[in-house]
Amino acid sequence: MSKVLNFDLVVVGGGPAGMAAALSAKDNGIPEENIIILERAERLGGILEQCIHTGFGLTYFGEELSGPEYAQRFIDLVEKTKITVKTDTMVLTLTKDNQVICSNRDDGIYTINAKAIILAMGCRERPRGALDIAGSRPAGVMSAGAAQKYVNIDGYMPGHKVVILGSGDIGLIMARRMTLEGAKVECVCEVMPYSGGLQRNIVQCLEDFNIPLYLSCTVIQVHGKDRVTGVTIANVDDKMLPIPGTERYIECDTLMLSVGLIPENELSQQIGLEMDPVTRGPKVNEMRETSHKGVFACGNVLQVHDLVDFVTQESQIAGKGAAQFIKGEPEPEYVYCKGINGVRYTVPQRINKNNAEEVKIYFRVANVYKDKRVVVTCNGKELWNRKKIKLAPGEMENVFIKPEDLKEMNAGDEIIVSIEEA
Amino acid sequence: MAVRDIICVACPRGCPIKVTLDDAGNITNIEGFTCKRGEEYARAEVTHPERSLTSTVKVIGGSAYVVPVKSSTAIPKELLFDAMKEVNKASINAPVHIGDVVIKNLLGTGADIVATNEID
Numbered sequence: 001m002s003k004v005l006n007f008d009l010v011v012v013g014g015g016p017a018g019m020a021a022a023l024s025a026k027d028n029g030i031p032e033e034n035i036i037i038l039e040r041a042e043r044l045g046g047i048l049e050q051c052i053h054t055g056f057g058l059t060y061f062g063e064e065l066s067g068p069e070y071a072q073r074f075i076d077l078v079e080k081t082k083i084t085v086k087t088d089t090m091v092l093t094l095t096k097d098n099q100v101i102c103s104n105r106d107d108g109i110y111t112i113n114a115k116a117i118i119l120a121m122g123c124r125e126r127p128r129g130a131l132d133i134a135g136s137r138p139a140g141v142m143s144a145g146a147a148q149k150y151v152n153i154d155g156y157m158p159g160h161k162v163v164i165l166g167s168g169d170i171g172l173i174m175a176r177r178m179t180l181e182g183a184k185v186e187c188v189c190e191v192m193p194y195s196g197g198l199q200r201n202i203v204q205c206l207e208d209f210n211i212p213l214y215l216s217c218t219v220i221q222v223h224g225k226d227r228v229t230g231v232t233i234a235n236v237d238d239k240m241l242p243i244p245g246t247e248r249y250i251e252c253d254t255l256m257l258s259v260g261l262i263p264e265n266e267l268s269q270q271i272g273l274e275m276d277p278v279t280r281g282p283k284v285n286e287m288r289e290t291s292h293k294g295v296f297a298c299g300n301v302l303q304v305h306d307l308v309d310f311v312t313q314e315s316q317i318a319g320k321g322a323a324q325f326i327k328g329e330p331e332p333e334y335v336y337c338k339g340i341n342g343v344r345y346t347v348p349q350r351i352n353k354n355n356a357e358e359v360k361i362y363f364r365v366a367n368v369y370k371d372k373r374v375v376v377t378c379n380g381k382e383l384w385n386r387k388k389i390k391l392a393p394g395e396m397e398n399v400f401i402k403p404e405d406l407k408e409m410n411a412g413d414e415i416i417v418s419i420e421e422a
Numbered sequence: 423m424a425v426r427d428i429i430c431v432a433c434p435r436g437c438p439i440k441v442t443l444d445d446a447g448n449i450t451n452i453e454g455f456t457c458k459r460g461e462e463y464a465r466a467e468v469t470h471p472e473r474s475l476t477s478t479v480k481v482i483g484g485s486a487y488v489v490p491v492k493s494s495t496a497i498p499k500e501l502l503f504d505a506m507k508e509v510n511k512a513s514i515n516a517p518v519h520i521g522d523v524v525i526k527n528l529l530g531t532g533a534d535i536v537a538t539n540e541i542d
Contacts, residue, residue, distance in 0.1 A: 052490035052538065053476045058433045066476060068490055068539035069520055152478055155487035180477060180506050199436035203429045204473060208499065307434055389438075 003110035007036045007084075008326050010100045010114040012091050012267065014039030015046020016308050017299025017315040018120035019074040022083050024319025025118075030326055036084040036112065038091055038102055044078065045071035046122055047145070048308065050152045053173055055200075059309035070308060094271045098294050116294045116322040119268055119282070120315065123300040125170075126260040135222030138229075144170040144258040148177070157181055159254025163231050164188045165219045167195040167202075169306070169394075171258025176205035185211050186250050189233050191218040191240055194368045196260070196394045198306065219255065220247065228253050261304045268297065278345035279303045285332065286351040286359045287321025288314065296322050303347045303362065306396050310362075330354070333411040335378070341418035342366050344393075351401065353409050359401045363417055365391045373420045374399060378413055381405075387422055423450075428467050432459040439464040472496035476538075477509045479524050484516025484541045491524055493533040501529055509535060516541050 009025050011018045014037045026032045043049070048056070051067030058064055061073070078085065089104040098117055103109040125143040140159055142150075148170060150158040160183050164171045167190040175185045188206060193216050195202055206213050214233070220242050221232040230251045234242040263281040265273075273282040274291035281302040282290040288298050298318035299311040332352035339346050347362045361376075369391040376384035376399050384399045391397060399417060409415075423444055430437045435456070441464050442451040449468065455461045466472050474496045478488035497505060505528055514524050518541040525535035 049539070052478065052492075054474055054492055055434060064433075064474075066490055066492055066538040072520055072540060152488070152490060153486070155478060155480070177477075180475075180502065181510075182506075198434050199429045200431040200434060203436075204431045208473065395436075 003107060005036075005110065005112045007112055008034035008115045009036070009118065009322055010112050010116075011035070011037045011118045011120055012094075012100065013037075013046065013120035013122060013299075013301070014041070014044040014085065014087065015120065015122050015299065016048060016071060016074060016311050017122065017301070017318075018046075018118070019044060019071075019078050020312045020315035021118045021120055021296075021298055021319040021322070023074070023077055023081070024316040025323045025326075026081060026083065026319075028320045028323035030323045032082040033084075036086065037078070038089045038100070039085065039087045040090045042087055044075045044085065044087065050145075050149050051173075052152045053177075056308050059307065060312050067308075074312075091267060094267050094295075096271050096292070114294075115326045116296065118315075118318055118322055119265075119290075119295065119297040119301050120299050120318075121264045121267065121301045123261040123263045123304050125257070126262055128257055133219055133222055136225060138222065138224035138227050140224065140228030140254045141222060142254070142256060144168070144174045144256045147174050147254075147256050151177055151181065157183060159183060159228075159252075161186060161252040162254045162256060163219065163233070163250055163252045164256045164258060166190060166257055166259035167197050167213060168258035168260060169197040169201050171256060172197045172201040172205040174256060174258070175211050176209060179209045179211065183254075185209070186252055187212045187214055187233075189214050189217045189219055191216065191236055192393075194392060194394075198394060218242065222255060223249075228255055231255055261300065263301045263304065265301060268301070271295065273297075276345060276347075276349060279347060281347075283349040284347065285321075285334065286317075286348045286355055287324065288318035288348065289321055289325065294322075294325055296325075303345075306394070310396070314362075335406070335409045335411065335413045335415055337361055337415045337417065339363055339417045341420065342369065342391075343417045343419060346417055351406065351415070353406045353411060353413075355406055356403050358403060359406070360398050361401060361415075361417065362396055362398050364393055364396055365419060366393060368392045369419055371422045373422050374417070375420045376401070376415060376417050378405070378409055378415045383415070391419065426468050428464050430455060430460045430463050432457075432463045441465075441468050443468065466496075471499040473499050473502060475502055475505050475509075475535075477506060479509060479535070479537070480513040481518060481541050482513055482515045484518065486541045489514060489518045489541050490538045491535050492538050493528060493531075494536050495531075495533045497528065497531045497533050501531065504529060
């Protein structure tokens with residue numbers, strides 16, 4: 001018979017989301033000895049450990065930190081508490097009665113009975129297989145995040161002549177990192193007509209080093225048998241199909257992919273959580289509770305964020321939500337959020353109309369917009385109207401809903417977020 | 423008169439800033455910034471551009487091969503590659519703590535190279 005443990009709260013994942021959620025649950029009244037964090041890596045910190053560039057913490061701490069420094073602030077806070085931390089521990093299964101089955105080398109396979117569970121597993125990179133690039137399977141094709149680990153953690157260079165496909169932030173950051181370490185980054189190809197990364201990264205990672213960014217351009221073939229010897233790139237039309245005659249061969253030994261992040265939701269699906277097809281994360285209410293009672297989600301497993309500062313803020317909400325659930329809260333009455341006119345999704349997807357605090361709704365847009373207005377309405381009443389000089393898919397936006405507006409709504413009402421003419 | 427359009431890199435917001443210069447190259451107007459750091463960045467960008475540098479340094483006798491480092495302040499942009507040569511020559515003995523100085527007064531810039539992670 002394997003070991004069985006009992007905790008009020010089990011947090012799955014010890015990155016910035018999991019740590020902030022666990023600390024917030026404690027601050028909201030859950031005894032620290034009744035909280036456990038399960039982390040599959042050897043130490044807490046998650047992906048921040050390999051994000052050695054700065055830019056973290058400007059919103060949350062008001063200072064510019066590197067990824068490891070940002071993580072360490074929370075590691076120190078966790079270590080000061082009696083919160084149980086199990087590293088090197090893999091969660092295998094979640095059950096519908098809120099049991100967490102996990103394993104590690106010391107304890108074997110064991111079961112934890114939880115009153116509440118917070119999912120904070122983060123996300124992973126979209127792989128090459130999802131892109132259908134023709135060609136052989138030589139060494140030298142890797143995700144930008146894998147390359148980041150090779151350089152920043154393992155301390156070696158995975159290549160010397162690099163083409164980067166996709167202009168996501170990790171790809172841009174790696175373009176600079178590889179260049180500083182002596183590699184030649186030939187170009188960044190982006191299939192969309194705009195970059196998926198932050199403007200500042202285009203400037204400080206590409207323009208600073210004269211690395212060309214080709215928009216509406218993609219890699220159509222990988223060449224090489226044992227090692228990549230080059231790639232063929234081509235411009236694409238508005239249906240994203242390669243335009244014949246625009247093919248160019250570029251010699252390189254490495255192809256890095258920075259083509260999007262996918263929330264890591266295998267565990268969420270085991271218990272049949274209702275998922276949002278756009279975010280690829282669970283649908284949640286304003287406290288980040290999923291469709292399954294007592295199961296919460298926060299950070300990149302819920303929606304891929306641009307900034308860790310927002311992951312922290314969101315996870316604090318989830319921690320508070322889990323604490324309220326454990327202590328017992330009245331049944332919620334939901335209103336539903338919906339994005340239209342270029343608003344691709346909203347998080348949360350539903351809000352308890354009896355919530356007594358202001359609710360921040362995050363969203364992303366489907367295209368680049370200039371000089372527009374972000375408008376929020378409910379039953380024809382305007383709740384928010386702000387001019388935006390620029391909106392882009394790579395930059396997450398938000399609006400706020402006041403508790404007095406929520407109170408006036410009826411259960412089942414729709415809060416509509418849309419992009420309108422200025 | 424010349425106008426320079428700049429994207430601020432001081433924070434992830436990435437504000438578009440317009441700097442107007444007269445014929446002698448003096449700044450006559452700056453607009454579009456939304457904080458003090460932005461104004462300072464724009465002013466530096468048209469006179470003497472600076473960037474902070476992050477990299478890794480070899481660790482001797484530790485639980486990791488390398489430790490991440492950063493420049494304690496921004497350094498002149500044109501010195502980035504020279505700075506990397508210094509960083510790649512350096513090493514540090516474990517244990518390493520956040521804030522440990524690896525290189526003092528990097529290339530005479532006044533910036534130090536400091537560790538940004540804990541290595542046992």
